[in-house]
Amino acid sequence: MEKYIINGGNSLFGNVDVQSAKNSVLPILAAAVLTDGEVKINKIPHITDVHNMVKILSRLGCKSVFDGDGLIIDSSKADCHEIPSELAHELRSSVFLLGSVISRFRMAKIAYPGGCDIGLRPVDLHLTGLKRLGVKISEESGYIVCRCEKLKGNEVMLDCPSVGATENIMLAAVKAEGTTVIRNAAREPEIEDLQKFLNMLGAKVRGAGSGSVYIEGVKNLGGCSFTPIPDRIEAGTFLITAAMCGGKILLNNAGAENLSSLLHKLRENGCKIQVFGDKIELESSKKLYSVKSVETQPYPGFPTDLQAQFTALCCVCRGHSIITENLFETRFKYVPELRKMGADVTVVGRCAFVRGVDTLRGANVVAHDLRGGAALVSAALSAEGRSEVFELSHIDRGYGSFEYKLRALGGDIVRVRV
Ligand code: UD1
Numbered sequence: 001m002e003k004y005i006i007n008g009g010n011s012l013f014g015n016v017d018v019q020s021a022k023n024s025v026l027p028i029l030a031a032a033v034l035t036d037g038e039v040k041i042n043k044i045p046h047i048t049d050v051h052n053m054v055k056i057l058s059r060l061g062c063k064s065v066f067d068g069d070g071l072i073i074d075s076s077k078a079d080c081h082e083i084p085s086e087l088a089h090e091l092r093s094s095v096f097l098l099g100s101v102i103s104r105f106r107m108a109k110i111a112y113p114g115g116c117d118i119g120l121r122p123v124d125l126h127l128t129g130l131k132r133l134g135v136k137i138s139e140e141s142g143y144i145v146c147r148c149e150k151l152k153g154n155e156v157m158l159d160c161p162s163v164g165a166t167e168n169i170m171l172a173a174v175k176a177e178g179t180t181v182i183r184n185a186a187r188e189p190e191i192e193d194l195q196k197f198l199n200m201l202g203a204k205v206r207g208a209g210s211g212s213v214y215i216e217g218v219k220n221l222g223g224c225s226f227t228p229i230p231d232r233i234e235a236g237t238f239l240i241t242a243a244m245c246g247g248k249i250l251l252n253n254a255g256a257e258n259l260s261s262l263l264h265k266l267r268e269n270g271c272k273i274q275v276f277g278d279k280i281e282l283e284s285s286k287k288l289y290s291v292k293s294v295e296t297q298p299y300p301g302f303p304t305d306l307q308a309q310f311t312a313l314c315c316v317c318r319g320h321s322i323i324t325e326n327l328f329e330t331r332f333k334y335v336p337e338l339r340k341m342g343a344d345v346t347v348v349g350r351c352a353f354v355r356g357v358d359t360l361r362g363a364n365v366v367a368h369d370l371r372g373g374a375a376l377v378s379a380a381l382s383a384e385g386r387s388e389v390f391e392l393s394h395i396d397r398g399y400g401s402f403e404y405k406l407r408a409l410g411g412d413i414v415r416v417r418v
Contacts (some may be wrong), residue, residue: 002006003390004403007412008362008383009183011247013284014409018235018253019045022398024193024228026093027167028075029053032102032173033060035201037223040316043072045231046400050391054092056083060101070225078104085111085142090148095123096164098146109145125165133172133180137234139272144176153178153217159184161298166213174203179223182213188299189258193229200224230255232280233305234399236262239282239373240309241406243271244316244382246286249409254280261302265291265310269317274332286382290356296326308334308375316382322398324351334372337365341383362387367394374399381411390418 018055020043029050032039039348044050052069054064059153061079065072079103088094088111101108112123120411127137127144153176156169163186170191173180185191187209195208201224218326228251239259242249245267249263256263256275263273268291272283291314302404305328315338325331330349339345340363344355356384362385367373372396380387382390395402403413 001418002392002415002418003388004377004380005414005416006377006387006389008364008381008385008387010245010381010410011089011248011413012242012245012249012411013251014408015250016232016238016405016409018255019043019259019332020228020249021193021231022047022049022233023163023188024190025050026053027096027171027194028192028197028226028228030055030058030093030096030100031171031198032073033078033104034171035074035221035222035223037201039073039201039223040070041073042070042225042226042227044069046383047396047398049091049397051266052087053093056087056091056094056097059083059087081105081110081336083110088112095126096171097167098126098130098144099168100150102130103151103175104148104344106148106150109143111143115290125158125160125162126168129158129165129174129182131170132156133169133176135172146217151176153180153215155181155183158182158184160184161211162386163188163191165261166191170194170205170213170215173217173232174205175219175221175408176197176217178217180215180217183211185211185213186298187211189255189322190227197224197226198228209213220400229258231372232258233260233303235280236303236306237309237399238405239266239280239365240306240313241378241381242282242409243269243284243288244286244313244378245411246284247410248281248283252279253278258281261300262306262310265294265302267315288313288317290314290317290321290354292320292323293322295324298327299381303372304331305330308372309378311335311345311352311354312375312379313347314354315379316360319356321356322351322355326350331372334375336380338377340348340365341387341401359384361385364388365390370394370398375404377406377413381406381413
């Protein structure tokens with residue numbers, strides 16, 4: 001077990017290289033099961049979600065080799081259609097493998113997935129979509145078991161624009177017979193990235209980024225070398241942290257076009273933001289104004305994955321804010337921890353009511369999930385005095401070299417064994 005020791009109060013200055021998007025890389029790794037060709041993913045982020053996904057791929061018989069900043073995957077000898085519970089529980093994205101494993105083996109057996117405990121997170125839309133393509137699904141002692149003779153393209157209408165369900169159905173449809181159309185598809189940039197990757201393998205997918213994705217089944221796929229888009233959530237976390245701490249930072253490989261909703265709010269807070277090509281510069285005097293209300297929404301709305309970090313920021317803005325979480329039910333678990341630091345936040349149902357204070361105080365706090373954990377680190381860096389942040393395994397799921405990057409900006413943060 002490890003913890004961070006953070007001495008808050010330093011302003012942040014300098015450059016950060018943004019990692020590749022976790023939420024692009026995970027479905028792309030799942031997609032690698034579809035092909036016998038060699039796949040190279042460049043700029044792979046070293047986060048535990050990726051390492052766990054690689055472990056699952058190796059269980060399926062795929063060979064993966066880290067090569068410099070890339071990962072090479074050869075699925076030509078894949079021979080297993082089962083993902084056991086000890087691996088699936090580590091990683092919610094294991095559910096994305098249903099689509100590609102059923103496509104490859106006509107069978108898939110996957111234990112119910114794990115991931116952040118941020119609400120119910122059902123997989124009903126994934127399963128309904130797969131059924132529309134001809135998959136028979138049963139549940140056998142904690143496993144989802146899928147069988148089909150062949151996959152056949154069809155129209156799939158999603159009740160809500162689920163990111164994971166859209167991606168899973170895309171993966172199942174790529175080598176199905178005929179054409180699949182996903183209506184009310186999620187429009188997240190990571191879905192466009194998956195489309196780009198699949199098309200580089202030889203698939204015929206179009207429409208990602210709009211509400212309808214069209215997939216014309218193909219017989220064979222080849223290999224490719226692919227660089228995923230920047231991680232807009234990691235980028236957003238650094239921008240919010242610098243806004244709270246004050247200072248001036250420059251993000252390289254930032255993907256500003258996918259961060260409009262956050263940049264808009266940060267400007268309202270009083271931060272100076274400039275975008276130069278793939279770089280974002282943020283300057284903050286630390287004297288921030290509250291934004292009246294923020295609501296999480298599917299893309300292009302404000303991302304639920306930045307809700308916790310932005311709430312932490314509201315805690316040190318002058319005035320009141322209301323933050324509404326519309327996607328996941330229990331995504332305010334970090335709030336009692338922020339209160340230990342002197343934050344004035346009250347949660348009622350899906351809303352957090354925040355009254356800004358001049359400054360937070362250092363405290364010992366526990367990360368309960370990935371983004372909530374990052375929010376606590378940002379709060380501790382901006383606070384007066386010493387904090388300890390426990391349960392770093394949550395944070396390590398999504399942020400590679402987090403403390404190194406923060407230290408390079410001037411943050412006083414070290415990781416120690418408990
Ligand atoms: C993905 C992201 C996660 C992000 C989320 C929302 C990955 C690896 N993870 O998660 O970081 O927070 O999108 O942007 O990309 N739902 C159902 N039934 C289903 C599936 C989803 O009701 O079968 C509901 C969920 O409970 C939630 C909403 O749909 O309320 C959105 O979830 P979804 O978009 O599926 O999130 P994930 O794909 O799990």
